[in-house]
Amino acid sequence: MIAAILSLTVLGAILGIALGIANKFLKVEGNPIVDELVDLMPGSNCGQCGYPGCVGAAEAIVAGTAPATCCPPGGKALVSAIAAKLGLTVDLSALGDDGPKIATVAEELCIGCCRCARVCPTDAILGGPKQIHNVFREACTGCEACIEKCPTEALVMKPVPVTLQHWVMPKPRLA
Amino acid sequence: MGFMNLFKHFLGDDWGVHPDDRKRPAADRPLRTMPVPEKLYLPLQQHLGGPARPVVLVGQQVKKGELIAEAQGMISAPIHAPTSGTIVAVTDITAPHPSGLTLPAIILAADGRDEWIDCQGCADPFALDPAEIGKRVAAAGVVGLGGAAFPSAVKLTGAARSKVKTLVINGGECEPYLSCDDRQMRERAADIVDGIRIMLHATGAREALVGIEDNKPEAIAAMQAAAAGEAEVHIRPIPARYPMGSEKQLVQVLTGKEVAAESRTFDIGILVHNVGTALAVRAAIRDGRPLISRVVTVNGNCANDPGNIEVLVGTLAEEVIAFAGGLKGDGIGLARRVMGGPMMGMQIPHWRVPVVKGTSGILAFDAQEVAAQEPDPCIRCGSCVKACPMGLLPLEMSARIRNSAYDEAVGIGLKDCIACGCCAYVCPSKIPLVQYFVHAKGELAAQDRNKLRNDATKKLAQQRQERLDREAREKAEAAAKRKAEREAAAAAKAAAEAAAKQASETAGATEGESA
Amino acid sequence: MTPATLTAQTVASPHAHGGNSVSRTMFRVQLALLPATLYGFWLYGWPAFFLWALTILSCVAFEVLSLKLMGTPRVKATLFDGSAVLTGWLLAMTLPPWAPWWVAVVGGFIAIVIGKQVFGGLGQNVFNPAMVARVALLVSFPLPLTLWVAPLPMSTLPTPDFVSSLRIFLTSLPVPDAMTSATLLGHAKTELARGIDLATALHAGPDLSWIGMRAGSFGESAAVLILCGGLYLLITRVITWHAPLAVLAGVAIPAAIAHAVDPGRFLSAEAHLLSGALMLGAFFIATDYVTSPNTTTGQIIFGLGIGLLTWVIRSFGGYPEGVAFAVLLMNAMTPVIDRFCKPRILGRDRKGKPLDIPENA
Structure with missing residues (x-):
């Protein structure tokens, strides 16, 4: 009983420390997915989404504060590309997009x-x-x-x- | 032998399908020539490559064979007036294309005289320089008449440059229903062989292999008789199997060589041309006549009187059908209109679409022939894998395309698909596999275009930003400069004033002194 | 006409079809099963017929239920493709002919709901539904699933009439001992376990019979008739020779070698080929489109795997019969086989790189 508790505790502690170290050393600077989304976007920084440029919109979409449908110039094609990248389900029919x-x-x-x-x-x-x-x-x-x-x-x-x-x-x- | 056949039956073919060929009775009826229609509709793009550029004005009179649109770019072909008459308009007409979209075309009203321009023929083509033959073929607007409509001169000169050794002539005509090549081989065998010899001369190839499917015994006999005296032209009967007429398959069956992916037949010393193209090349060189007509098969269950008809390029399909005997019951029961063959041809939205250089057939299908059905789910039977002549996995590719995983589909060979239709033909679930592949190819092309456009947009936005920055900087600099100038001016003024004051003071002093 | 309405109707080539269809394929397979089935009715009487009918009926019923529950719009079309009937039929062929009614219903449920519809319906299942049901039944209810009656023409007891057959079927009364018998494989296994040499054991045990005059399931009853059905499928090109031949070879080759080495321990190749569900498995189960590899090379590997595993299970495993287990194991391998056995693309090497262009062609 004690051996089991001990071993599990030790195991938990070791793994926890490993995770902590990994978090420290393998930290990802910035979110790579944001860059990927920026690549998909029109890149004209038109501001229709209400965010400061395409980078701002991409960050907001990744953070979940903006819908994937927030970019009018991107249209349906962009929405489906973003949805595929982030694994979202988006109702495209509601978008009322009849082409660019x-x-x-x-x-x-x-x-x-x-x-x-x-x-x-x-x-x-x-x-x-x-x-x-x-x-x-x-x-x-x-x-x-x-x-x-x-x-x-x-x-x-x-x-x-x-x-x-x-x-x-x-x-x-x-x- | 019987045992071997039974054995082969068990083994099955390693590629392709054996569709019911439906070529007769159309193939057994003599060629008919259609009279000149009232108006001709000549799309500026009847070939692969850049569209031609019109060189005529509306209202201009042209003669038969006169150039009306010149080639534009490296891969392109000119267009000539199929008859004498007046240019009525240069406008958009419905394209011979499944989308039903329009494309620009020259409309020519025939004057009925059918007057030729002076044709510069050549009595002895074998005395001509091969490069000159290429030039004349290009000027005559000859394109591949098998269906792809690739400019022939580009192929001829390219082949001469890469020193091909073998000319493969495609008389396979593996598409069901079509018999235009068959009919021409039966009736114009001598001219075809002459055209082949001219092409041999133009390319410097040593021998020509004419592959003809063994379901056309009359054509084989006629061609063998015509080629009897020619040591370098060999007529080779080949088994009837679809898609035997596809370039890579034909080359493999005739020469045993395999064309590498992403390369052309040139690279293994082979050039492939269609028998109809051989005729067009002959006409261009011997008679100096441009490509202005072609043989079209009218067929299908709905056609009253199936047969092969020589028509001017630009004639509406409607008029060709009317000349060929019309449709049964005026088109009652017509399920689909097709230009080209049933396996690779295009559905067209209506009959008011012109015959172009690459149109090999006009087919009026009833519902039973089309056999359109709601698709069932894929049962993974693997029929498509066995049928695919390219060794692809159509079921896997379509499953990926269905989920819009286009890149994965490319990864398992989408780019190698020749859209021959074997997979969809054998599919027990009637899944429109080819449509998946054509859709995916179009979607990938659109993605590429979008990416280019995105890059261009980014560049533009960046340039604008730079410009704005530069303007702001210049403005600031200008402002600073003005301020500096103002300050300098003020300083100078102050200095001058001070100097003046001092001067007056000294002057006063001296005055005082002098006073 | 607007472009939108035009594009809605657009279809790509080809504008012709070879005429093959899912329902035609399923119908042909059923036709191929018919002779062996009818023969089975004659051998085992009315209870066998009831079992067959109820298995198919429950499969179809569960198919309808699943489609309705999932809200599939094409219930009718899916039903008429005949796949549920075929699954039920194949399952019935592998059951003991006098199994009680609930075996048929539970089997139908496992085959259709768990084996097929849960995966997404026709074409999506990883495992052969009939084999899933067969194995699940065997491990859950070993007793009724291993109770084999001797063929009636061989039995000394009178053939049960329609009413008493119905009673046998519905009440699952214990079958009189005089009517039951062990299968050849089961007999061999038990005798071996008792430490009796096969040579002596088989002498007193059930005979090997090409015409099915011995205890066993439907599918076992007449290897010859199953073989005929398989040949019909080969001739009509519903199946190819690769998988069946590989299965038979996969069993026959190790069996022949082992039998030659130690006849007292291992059954002969002939005994293996004619026993159990092997013929049925080779021609009707290993050739199942959905759960077998797509390429001919893959099918040969798949078939050899089934054969070999069957022989291993039969010779060394805990169960006397191993076809169903072997099929399921190889079904699990199918995606892997498909991944590695791809046809060579014309103009490319096996790795997908374009062929080298010869220097002076």
Whole structure:
């Protein structure tokens, strides 16, 4: 009886010390998963999530204080990637995502005020003062930062058209 | 022999399937040539590689065979007017593609005269420089007519550069229902052999092996008769088995050599071309005529009068079917429209889709042929493993793709899949295996694109940040400079004032002194 | 038409199908089992028929119940694939022909619920459901599971009629001693345990019989008929020769060697091949798609493993028969075999590296 108690106590103590030492010496600086999430994210630091940049959002998602769905430019694809990485189950159907969107300028409404170009995180809007502005499709991340700055509502979000080159065969429905 | 056959029956094939070929009666009917339709729809991308660039204006008159879109980039092919007429528009039309999406095309209204441009033929192609043949084939817009539509000239010149020794000519036509190659081999054997000899000359290969499946005895006989006098052209009957016409399988059966993964047949000294391509090369060199027409098989249970028809590229499938005798009951019972063969062809959304250079068949299937069914769960029977000509594990790959583990699927060979369809054909559970693989390949490509885009975005954001920083710094520097200048100016002014004061004082003093 | 509606209908090639189906496969296997089953009815009378029918019935019932409980939308389609019927049939083939009714029900429950549906249904189970049930029954209820009646045509007692058969089946009355008999393997084991030489023991024991005129389960009853069913499956390409041949070889080779060395201690290869559930195991259990390896090499290893383990269990183990245990053990090995036995990808070596390109091809 005493031998059993003793041996278990000693075992517990040794293992506890080992764990303590391991914690001290094998400590992981920062959370590697945060970096992995940052790699997945659009990286434009647009701020729509309400966190300071993509790193902030990634930290919040890992900490569980932000939902995986907090990044609008990332869309469904990002949500499913994050969910896969963190092992979360996310209801994608509630996301109401119909593909990525990008900003487009309604040329008849643009007054050339340059306010949109100033906030764009990727410099995707081109145009001088008093000139009609335009959006580079390839550079726009769809962060919507410019939309509310426009005084004439000339900027609208439009879905990126699917082309033959970008079309993906749909996954078969599950049996 | 009987015992051996029984033994083989027990052993089974090590790859492929034996689908019901359904080639007859279409294969036994003579070729028909379709008259020029009213309008032709010519997509700018009918080949693998970069799309062609239009060189005509709307309203321009063109003659038959005139260049209307030039090749763009290293791997591309030009497009020529299939008949004389007027360019009506350059616009988007429905692509011959399962997505039903559009692609840009030139629309040509025929004037009915069907007037050729002056064709620069060549009486003795064997006197031409091989490089010149490559150039002429490229200029004629010849692409592989077997289905993949890879620009032929790229292959010819590449083969000449890597010094291939053997030219393998694919007359296998292993897809069920299709008989366009069969029919051409029966009717145009001499021209095909001539085309093969031109290709031999162009590549510097020593011999040509023509593989023809043994379910086409008439084609084998015709080709053997045509090649009788040619020492370097060998007609080789091969067992009928799908996918015998696939490049790697055909090379292995004909030459016994195995094409290494991630490499091309060039690397083992072999070039593969289709029999139809041999004809197109011959026309391009002998007659100087570009590729503007091809033979298409119209078949399927819903087709009234199955057969092979020579049509101009750009003719709508609708019109080809109408010429071929229409659909039974005007399309009642039509379950699926397919361009190409049943094993690898594409479902198309409607018949108003043009025939392109790579279209080998127009098939109208009824429900019984398609045999579409709700898939059952996989019972791990391993039929797909036995059928796979590439030695893959389709059931394992599809299970991983189902869980979106695309990288794992790549790890067990997804990239080696040739989408031949054998696995899905034999699957007792009717699992759409090929769709899983095509989906995964598309998804992986999209992921790659996304990654590139993400990197570009990050770079842009970083550059913007740098720019903002630089601007702020410059602003601050400018401000500091201005302040410094102001201070300097103030100091100078103060100094000057002081000096002036002193001067006046001294002046006063001297004045005083002088006074 | 919007792109969305179009994509919903999009299907990839191929636009044709070979016509094989799960239900056709299951039907063919059942057809192959039919001759041996009918022969078993003749040998063992009405109780055997009741056992067979109730085993299948309970398997189907538990399948329906499980599917309903899990809320599977395709109950009907799943039922008509015939897999539950086949599981029940195979289980019945391995039971003593006069086992009482509750054995059938409990067996059906273990096979379908524990052996199959818990893993996720058809195609997901690791172990052969019929073998799981058979082994679970054997270790839980050893007495009714080892009570073998002698074939009726051999018995001196009158054949029970329909009503008395029903009574035997439902009341699990003790079977009169005159009707019971030991199986060949069981007899050999007990005699060996008593220290009696096999040569003398077998002289007085049950005869070996190709036509099943001896005590045993359904599946044991007529090795020849089971073999015929297996050949039918081979000809119709439902199964391939690899696994069955490997199982038979895996038993026959060590048995022949050991018998040659010590005939008094080890049974002959012929006795092994014709006894117990070996034929049934080789042609119907080892070829079970779900729980066997996918590649032909894997199937040969799998089969040899079953054969060898069977022989080892029969010769040295505590139980006289070992097919079911051997199958379960090799089922557990299947994922490992599948991992290491992969077909070579065309153009790649076994490790998946592209082949070397010859220098001057």
